[in-house]
Amino acid sequence: KAGVTQTPRYLIKTRGQQVTLSCSPISGHRSVSWYQQTPGQGLQFLFEYFSETQRNKGNFPGRFSGRQFSNSRSEMNVSTLELGDSALYLCASSPGQSSYNSPLHFGNGTRLTVT
């Protein structure tokens, strides 16, 4: 069974630009979560989607948004990039709505560098 796939693996953008990251969950998984990892703040929750609906959101500005498609694939978008948005963005999937009892399965992440 294929794991969580994130594309692209690496990305370099300039301040003020916008970026879209993609995540394909494990086949059959319907919940997708996004996390940001930085050396200073560690791993922080961005948002979670289930059946195309945002179910939970972390404490990030509105420049960070996401969506989930009918095939459970998810994208996250960051607009008006700032230097502080440089981070490893991790996507995770889990089987279903009661996902709090299931472990999250993470992808390899997208390394975003903002210059």
Place this chain on the structure above:
Amino acid sequence: AQKVTQAQTEISVVEKEDVTLDCVYETRDTTYYLFWYKQPPSGELVFLIRRNSFDEQNEISGRYSWNFQKSTSSFNFTITASQVVDSAVYFCALRRGGSQGNLIFGKGTKLSVKP
């Protein structure tokens, strides 16, 4: 508020030594879940174990063992006879029960196992 503390930022051991990674958590919930993840240099977070708040039974899986003590709000992880392949960053995480099920991570402990 929910919080996870991993006081050990970095640990260095020589192969075959035993090592314990500490994790202390804070929550007012009666139902919650605790996790350990391993992050090798590739970036992917690898799930190791999940424990719910009603199950204080310790667990052993090969060279890995976990000690969950609600009385001290700790969920420590021990690697017996460490190997170079164990070198990674290890994260402890807390998840509340219910719909707000995002993971709250500790800052991680970087383990270096030298030959």
